[in-house]
Amino acid sequence: MDFTETERIRDLKLRATRFLDEFVIPAEPVYAQQKTEIGPWETPPVMAELKKAARDRGLWNLFLPGERGAGLTNLEYAHVAEITGRSPWIMPEALNCSAPDTGNMEILAHFATPPVQKRWLQPLLDGEIRSVYSMTEPLVASSDANNIDTLITEDADGLRINGRKWWSSGAMSPACKVAVVMGRSNPDGEHHRTHSMVVVPLDTPGVNVLRSTSVFGYSDSGHGGHAEILYDDVRVPRENLLGELHGGFAIAQARLGPGRIHHAMRLVGMAERAFDLMCSRAHERTPFGRPLAEQGVFQDWVAEARIRIETTRLLVLKTAWLMDTVGNRGAAIEISGIKVAAPRMATWVIDHAIQAHGGGGVSQDFPLAELYAQARMLRIADGPDEVHKMSLARRELRRFA
Amino acid sequence: MDFTETERIRDLKLRATRFLDEFVIPAEPVYAQQKTEIGPWETPPVMAELKKAARDRGLWNLFLPGERGAGLTNLEYAHVAEITGRSPWIMPEALNCSAPDTGNMEILAHFATPPVQKRWLQPLLDGEIRSVYSMTEPLVASSDANNIDTLITEDADGLRINGRKWWSSGAMSPACKVAVVMGRSNPDGEHHRTHSMVVVPLDTPGVNVLRSTSVFGYSDSGHGGHAEILYDDVRVPRENLLGELHGGFAIAQARLGPGRIHHAMRLVGMAERAFDLMCSRAHERTPFGRPLAEQGVFQDWVAEARIRIETTRLLVLKTAWLMDTVGNRGAAIEISGIKVAAPRMATWVIDHAIQAHGGGGVSQDFPLAELYAQARMLRIADGPDEVHKMSLARRELRRFA
Amino acid sequence: MDFTETERIRDLKLRATRFLDEFVIPAEPVYAQQKTEIGPWETPPVMAELKKAARDRGLWNLFLPGERGAGLTNLEYAHVAEITGRSPWIMPEALNCSAPDTGNMEILAHFATPPVQKRWLQPLLDGEIRSVYSMTEPLVASSDANNIDTLITEDADGLRINGRKWWSSGAMSPACKVAVVMGRSNPDGEHHRTHSMVVVPLDTPGVNVLRSTSVFGYSDSGHGGHAEILYDDVRVPRENLLGELHGGFAIAQARLGPGRIHHAMRLVGMAERAFDLMCSRAHERTPFGRPLAEQGVFQDWVAEARIRIETTRLLVLKTAWLMDTVGNRGAAIEISGIKVAAPRMATWVIDHAIQAHGGGGVSQDFPLAELYAQARMLRIADGPDEVHKMSLARRELRRFA
Amino acid sequence: MDFTETERIRDLKLRATRFLDEFVIPAEPVYAQQKTEIGPWETPPVMAELKKAARDRGLWNLFLPGERGAGLTNLEYAHVAEITGRSPWIMPEALNCSAPDTGNMEILAHFATPPVQKRWLQPLLDGEIRSVYSMTEPLVASSDANNIDTLITEDADGLRINGRKWWSSGAMSPACKVAVVMGRSNPDGEHHRTHSMVVVPLDTPGVNVLRSTSVFGYSDSGHGGHAEILYDDVRVPRENLLGELHGGFAIAQARLGPGRIHHAMRLVGMAERAFDLMCSRAHERTPFGRPLAEQGVFQDWVAEARIRIETTRLLVLKTAWLMDTVGNRGAAIEISGIKVAAPRMATWVIDHAIQAHGGGGVSQDFPLAELYAQARMLRIADGPDEVHKMSLARRELRRFA
The missing domain is CATH 2.40.110.10 (Butyryl-CoA Dehydrogenase, subunit A, domain 2)
Structure with missing residues (x-):
């Protein structure tokens, strides 16, 4: 196993984090405001500006391996995906790395005929259509x-x-x-x-x-x-x-591997966002004479959250590394594993962050409730947990038959 | 302990269940439709009809003890509250038994001056204002x-x-x-x-x-x-x-006891609604060659759900009976207990019902996601779980000091 | 539902509790000491004294309904069984109410031929053999x-x-x-x-x-x-x-119903014993500057334990009452329910009591580790949890087919 | 992060695994038999043979860094420790790598005066005394x-x-x-x-x-x-x-870091042993018409176990790598994390393996119940979970103060 943070990864993380801090986080209230002003299904105009800024900074189509994209390995991209998960409604799209476009671009690149690639893949790669x-x-x-x-x-x-x-x-x-x-x-x-x-x-x-x-x-x-x-x-x-x-199943299968890395790492980022909110809040609120940050039950949540986030992140990174080195099939157990582990971890962390925020936690004043809904949905989307656990278990049990 | 289903309780349950089946459930799609048509904060007009029907059937202000209300004990009303929880956005209001009006009417009845009672309590009792x-x-x-x-x-x-x-x-x-x-x-x-x-x-x-x-x-x-x-x-x-x-704290305290019975029993009803939906659905869907209803993991959820619902219901009934016989103070441990146990049970059951419904579960096509949001909110409203557990524990530990 | 603590139940509880406090608890160290002295499989001699004392006090064969026994209902006996669970290696045997003798006596009484009853049932009822x-x-x-x-x-x-x-x-x-x-x-x-x-x-x-x-x-x-x-x-x-x-299955089935009440109520008693130990200990130990009893995480355990014990006890009492009123078949869901719920609750409570005792908790200095082993075994004995959940679920799902 | 399995690690794993398979596993029944024959506290004689075999194969004092020991990094030794955990009563001692000797040798090597090192450290390094x-x-x-x-x-x-x-x-x-x-x-x-x-x-x-x-x-x-x-x-x-x-606290602290890696990796090995037993057994038993291996609830356990083992192993490896690169202090959060995560994971996996074995699981016929006791003890030894979570949380919360 080699999860070394290469120079390249460090550079990518640095640039992505800067973009998050300087462009995305400040754009969040603008995006929210614009959403209330435009019709229900339009994309808020600020997105076009963000896309331009991302492209200018070389943060574009990072998800796509090979020449058409940024040529990153799954492991390299995973680190970026985590950072995008901190603002999951804005940053993935700003980097032209949001589902389902990413998976669609991948299969168009691999399986579409040239005329179809020309007609549909190119404008997708350029972020002109969805x-x-x-x-x-x-x-x-x-x-x-x-x-x-x-x-x-x-x-x-x-x-x-x-x-x-x-x-x-x-x-x-x-x-x-x-x-x-x-x-x-x-x-x-x-x-x-x-x-x-x-x-x-x-x-x-x-x-x-x-x-x-x-x-x-x-x-x-x-x-x-x-x-x-x-x-x-x-x-x-x-x-x-x-x-x-x-041959649809083979294509669906090929599509899934990288998609699960992306989802899982974004979930790690979502959980980190919730973790930060929870820890900050805990210094500001003082129920029963002591800051929440000094209360035992809350500290227990913080420790649990850190352990869960960290173990899940490591499993996703290992999965990405396996996909890079032995391919989807060799990473099958781990791919199923992160499909189950990441949304569960994220719902746990976000749910506790909600609880630590009281009424604010379920409201629009913090992103927590909407993060929860996203994370919870991912226990169902692309197949419910139960299916992936069954598949993982069968593969393991075969060794002992 | 005596939770005997008296003749009076059986009669109440029968009438409430009939009202649910004949009036409330059929009104649900009407209510949903009307909500999309009227402005955001208006009450759907079907509610007025339901209120009239409930009042005609003697299903009115059942929550209120004494002469002003129906004179039910907490135990008697608890059984009704469960049934109203099966359609929690409609039935409690239709019976003029919805929070926060119930708690407000109680404290107005006990603590308001006569002019205030005349001005505000009476129209609330009549369901004319909220x-x-x-x-x-x-x-x-x-x-x-x-x-x-x-x-x-x-x-x-x-x-x-x-x-x-x-x-x-x-x-x-x-x-x-x-x-x-x-x-x-x-x-x-x-x-x-x-x-x-x-x-x-x-x-x-x-x-x-x-x-x-x-x-x-x-x-x-x-x-x-x-x-x-x-x-x-x-x-x-x-x-x-x-x-x-x-003297505000004493009033807040007096308000809380019955309110917790109401919330807890409605949560039992909400869980039963989710349970029914989950079990029905499981006979209709056939992933991997066998109906969901015959699959082990799903059966495990059903058994867990039944055990959790039943144990929680019994604790709420016991609490109601204690409140009727020894008062709020004598029921303090149990009141804290149901405040914690009921929303947790309900979120668990509803969450699994969502999972069993796949994408439908989180959507507007079933009431499950909204039931979940309600139940989850009740782990925060009226004090988060943690506060009630602390309070319960301190009371227990005092015995051993 | 009627769990009324009748005069008869109150009297039984009082007498059983007195026997526990005055005879059984003081006999525990004697029993432990004698076990180290006699050969491995002999019964410690103090047991004969306890049996005599119990018989003298009318606390004998309480488990057995009808004329041969004490004529108690399942509900009445359940309250006694809880008290015996506080000292599960001594008190059930002292009252001639310990498994598997109880179940065996029941089926001998119902299904054995007269010569077999005479030869084997009578000495069992007299506590002369096992x-x-x-x-x-x-x-x-x-x-x-x-x-x-x-x-x-x-x-x-x-x-x-x-x-x-x-x-x-x-x-x-x-x-x-x-x-x-x-x-x-x-x-x-x-x-x-x-x-x-x-x-x-x-x-x-x-x-x-x-x-x-x-x-x-x-x-x-x-x-x-x-x-x-x-x-x-x-x-x-x-x-x-x-x-x-x-016809063996029918007999096995008949044997199981009451046995599950007995086991489940003893588990409630075992959990209460662990709860008492945990709460007492928490006032005596002071890690990090405050008594354990004032620390948040520990208080959380106390509250959880109380909620779990209480809800489980209520479900067992309801099951006993159902068996008394509608029989084994009408109580089938609840019998499966308590078979799962009671050992799980007890292992949870005892495990946390162990943790609160630190190294002492797993050792022979407290009964906790051995209580845990007993309770854990009961998630397997008489059929593992999973079988009972499957059976409960199938019964529920049939209603929705 | 770089967990690369270097050539050296691969070689170590290979040699340790061979020793496990060829010497340790076959010695288990011998060891058990000898224990019944010698007095209660003697070491079974087979241990001396195993020690000699291990030493001959260069599998000796691998835990100890620097010249006195094998000079392995924490990361390198961690892989060996996992393998020793598969037979935790025999293999660590056979390799002269068992607690508390390992920690004692470390602090004697760092902190003892030369005469004390000569008198006590050397015979410990030679496996002559404990x-x-x-x-x-x-x-x-x-x-x-x-x-x-x-x-x-x-x-x-x-x-x-x-x-x-x-x-x-x-x-x-x-x-x-x-x-x-x-x-x-x-x-x-x-x-x-x-x-x-x-x-x-x-x-x-x-x-x-x-x-x-x-x-x-x-x-x-x-x-x-x-x-x-x-x-x-x-x-x-x-x-x-x-x-x-x-200066005792500083020494105790220095002792703890590596010790936690050792314990945690052995727990991973213990969990893998239980996992293997559970999966093998599941192909041999056929309740309700299908092998356990094909039943949904059991498959769910297998998947859960695999996810939990794998994520925990990764966290331990990361911790070892951090200790090697940034030292105990830089790894403080992770050291606390594995202290909590590893025994919890192991107790979970072993407990489910027990359940899958039915009565055999709690008995002496399989090592599962004793593995459970060991793993459970490690939620208390070297400080209970709660202390490590508190410490981890405080460290995290400081960032947000």
């Missing part, structure tokens, strides 16, 4: 991806899509122009050779964006919400297929 | 009520109030007309002889309702939100004092 | 009773038993004279019509008591340990069959 | 080391020691020849300049080894138990003082 990932469905237990029931059929004219999706995050935003859609193309196929993935421009006839679902009362409006979309006999050309026909 | 309880403050650790810093001074003209409050729930509603305000009147007084409580009409000059704080992303709009109020040199006549000058 | 229940087996997952593999075959001479059992508690004691053995008699029979139960005198040829298994490091020597027994072609007459041939 | 660390006292809350009350006074003849200690581990063994004793020498001194540490040969007049305390029911007999020792006017020459007079 995209949506249409996988989860309201009518089936999507925690088991085999259940996905949207139909993709092939005919002479290309591909035809019929089905209903939800949690298509971002699609309420006018800036969101294109979807990656997973559907069943081969009902009787072999295991994991049953589904395909296609690129669907959102202005294609038959694409009906119906409404947005909320996350604990929050609409995630700045990001374009979480749309329910009816794909009603939508037709796209064959070139919009990603990878092979019926 | 009221607010102004205790918590944004600038101090209000978990320790000694910190409350709003100033109440007496002069020849009466009482003068200066201070800032928040979590003054309900005050955003146009129907809300009067506040009960706690403030410091005797800074150098003996322990618990430092604060007073006064009745303040909301249209008094100097009462500035500034904004509402949210609970996670929810505004509790139907109920009139949670207001921040600046009391800026507000003057009320001496007759608006509740009880004795500097 | 008995063993041979169910669990080392070679199969006995948490699923269907796996039990000891063979019981019938021929012209009677019944023949072949198999290996362990956790046959008490059989190491010279006072233990008879076993109740469960075995497979009907391999191809219908569900729950496959096993039989027989009475086997321990001096029957072929009964080989091989060794004792320990619980953590404790041998439970005073009680006769936990024996592994090889039944090697053991023959008993047909009259030794309990109930019907192949 | 030693004891006498710190904890039965009469005070030793979790706060300031409470330590044994008196050390200086006069013309040297040092005089009076006091009572317990948990002086190892002193029941005839092989144990010397104690390191901490006592109060300067009652009115400044903070942390109040205590001294001295070397006391166990055959000095006035040293009374009174009895041994057990851990749950285990006596740790192979290791010489845990002695209560009365130091009754014991006199030693001035040269037996370790370091400066009144």
Whole structure:
């Protein structure tokens, strides 16, 4: 194991932290204010300024390996992702590193045909448009991806899509122009050779964006919400297929590894933000004659929080390092591990920070309640904890069979 | 201990359950729809119909002991409160049994002067107006009520109030007309002889309702939100004092006992609602080849939930019975106990119901996320868990000193 | 629900508590001393004195309903069982109310033929001998009773038993004279019509008591340990069959209900003993300048412990009351519930009492570590938690199918 | 951070693992058998053979940095310590790496006068004798080391020691020849300049080894138990003082850092042993028609265990690396962190392995119950969890003051 903070990592962290402190944190109240002024689904204008500033500072598309992006390893990017998690509604987008665009760009870069790459990947890389990932469905237990029931059929004219999706995050935003859609193309196929993935421009006839679902009362409006979309006999050309026909699972799998590092490290950053708020607050409030910071139960939370944050961060870094060195498959146990460990740690830390803030903690006066909602959602998104634990356990138990 | 379900309790439960099934549950989508149509702080019109129906059926002011109310014991009312918790945004209000009106009516009935009772208690009993309880403050650790810093001074003209409050729930509603305000009147007084409580009409000059704080992303709009109020040199006549000058703590204490039974039993009802949703859903969803209802981890949640709900319910019933037989003081350990146990149980059950619903669980398609926010808030409101545990422990440890 | 502490219950509690304080607690050091002096499996002589004293005071066979015993309801006896749990190695035996004799006496009273009752039930009721229940087996997952593999075959001479059992508690004691053995008699029979139960005198040829298994490091020597027994072609007459041939499951089931009340209430008593020790100790120790009793984290444990003990006690009392009024079947959910809740609560409370005692807590200087081992064992004995949760959940989920 | 598994670490792990598999695991039943044959406090003879084999293979004194030992870094040794934890009663001693000898050798090497080093350090390094660390006292809350009350006074003849200690581990063994004793020498001194540490040969007049305390029911007999020792006017020459007079706290502190790495890594190894046992067993047992390995609740435990083990191991490795690079002080938060995290993780994993083994789990047929007792003890030894959490939290909160 080698998590050495190389010179390169130290430099990246320094630059990202400066950007956070000098641009992002000061922009938070501006962003919040602008959100109340523009329509519900528009992106606050300050975002364009932040994007420009980030790009000027070389903090752009850091998530993307290889020539198209910044060429960082997963381990290197992980450190940046943590810092972006301190302001999770603003900084990832400012750096063009926010989900689901990151995952979509990755699979477009690997699996899309050249015309599709030109049409959709380039503007995404330039932060000019946003995209949506249409996988989860309201009518089936999507925690088991085999259940996905949207139909993709092939005919002479290309591909035809019929089905209903939800949690298509971002699609309420006018800036969101294109979807990656997973559907069943081969009902009787072999295991994991049953589904395909296609690129669907959102202005294609038959694409009906119906409404947005909320996350604990929050609409995630700045990001374009979480749309329910009816794909009603939508037709796209064959070139919009990603990878092979019926090869959707392999693409979904490839997409997941890095995405989990990103989510997990952002959660570490979210937890650190909550930790800072909790510790600062504790010096300012004095219930029962002593500052909260000197009270035993509160100190217990601080110690627990530090232990949980630190152990989780280490596991994510190890996972990133494994992905860099032995690949997704060799890191499978750890990838499942962080998918479970990181949101749980973050919800724990944030929940205790809320409690330490009293009524303020659940309100809009601190980011804590919304951080909680985000972190809690991540115990469900991309598969609930239980599925990842099952998968991890089966892999371990195989060794003893 | 005698929790016998008397004939009277059975009758009450039957009538309340019928009202829930025939009126309240069907009204839920209507209420939700109307909320989207009226301005943010208005009460949905269906509420008036429900109130009338409840009153016609003798389900009115059941919370209030003695002649003014239904004359129920705490134990008897507890059973009703559980049923109202199944639809906590609608049924308590429909029965004129919702916080903070219930607590306010109780203290008005016990401690207000006759003119104040006539002016404010009667319309509250009739469900014509709503009221607010102004205790918590944004600038101090209000978990320790000694910190409350709003100033109440007496002069020849009466009482003068200066201070800032928040979590003054309900005050955003146009129907809300009067506040009960706690403030410091005797800074150098003996322990618990430092604060007073006064009745303040909301249209008094100097009462500035500034904004509402949210609970996670929810505004509790139907109920009139949670207001921040600046009391800026507000003057009320001496007759608006509740009880004795500097006797505010005793009143606050008297208010709390029954309130905790109400909250705790509603939480039991909220948990039962989540339990039902979780169990029903589990028969409908089939991840990985077997219905969720047949999967081990899910069954474990069901068993845990049932054990937690049942044990908590029993503790609340015992507490109610103790209050009826030996009074608040004799029930002090149990009152602290349910303040801690009930919201914790409910958040646990609801959180697992959310997880069992996947994305639907955090969304507006099920009441679960909003139930969670309510239950979580109750680990803070009326004093955070930690304060009640400290108080319970000190009482126990005294026996061994 | 009616848990009224009747005059009769109050009287029982008073007498049992007096016996505890005046006889049992003072006998604890004597018992411990005698154990070091006699051989490993003998009963300390003080037990005979305690038995006599208990019998003289009408505290004898209280567990047994009907004419043969004290005629108490389950609810009435539950209160006594809690008190016996405060000294679980001495008081239950002193009152002739200790497992497995209690369960064995119950089934002998219900299901044995008259000659067997005369030969074995009477001396057990008189506390002259002890008995063993041979169910669990080392070679199969006995948490699923269907796996039990000891063979019981019938021929012209009677019944023949072949198999290996362990956790046959008490059989190491010279006072233990008879076993109740469960075995497979009907391999191809219908569900729950496959096993039989027989009475086997321990001096029957072929009964080989091989060794004792320990619980953590404790041998439970005073009680006769936990024996592994090889039944090697053991023959008993047909009259030794309990109930019907192949009717063993029904008997096992009947045995379990009351047994779970007994165990659960003793666990409540064990937890109360640990609670008392923890609270007393906290006034005597002063780490970091303040008595432990005034430190926040410790107070948190006290409050948690009180809440957990109280809620669990209430659930056990409700279960006892249900068994008295609607029978085992109507109380099935609650019986499973207390089987899970009581040992968990007790291990939690005792574990924290250990922690509050530091090194003393794990040592022989306090009963805490041995109480922990007992309580922990009860998360496994009579079926592990997981089986009971599964059973409870299935029953609940059926309502929603 | 750089946890790179260097060539040297890989080689060490390989050799240690081979020694475990080829010598230690096969010696376990021999050791157990010999323990039943020799008197209670003797070391089983097989240990001498194992020590020789280890020394022959260069697996000797690996814990000790610098020339006297193997010259390993903390990070390098940590990997070995984990492997020794798989057989914690045998392998550490076989490698001359068992507590409290390791810590004693470290402080003798750093702080003893040359004659004391010659007399006591050398035979310890050669594994010829064992030693004891006498710190904890039965009469005070030793979790706060300031409470330590044994008196050390200086006069013309040297040092005089009076006091009572317990948990002086190892002193029941005839092989144990010397104690390191901490006592109060300067009652009115400044903070942390109040205590001294001295070397006391166990055959000095006035040293009374009174009895041994057990851990749950285990006596740790192979290791010489845990002695209560009365130091009754014991006199030693001035040269037996370790370091400066009144400088005991600094020595105790220096001793603790590496010791915590050792304990924590052994706990990781203990947890891995339990994990292996649990997973193997799960393929062999089939309750309710499916192997335990295929049941959801069990799989959940496996995943949880893996996540907890892995995150804890990473934190310990990071701590070791920090100690190697920035020293004890720079690693203070992490040292406290692993003191809390490792025993908690291990007790969790072992407890679930016990549960998966049913009755076998608590018995002598598997090492699980004794592993649990060891791990549980380590939540108390060297200071209870609560003290380390307090210390960690204070350090963190200082940043926000």
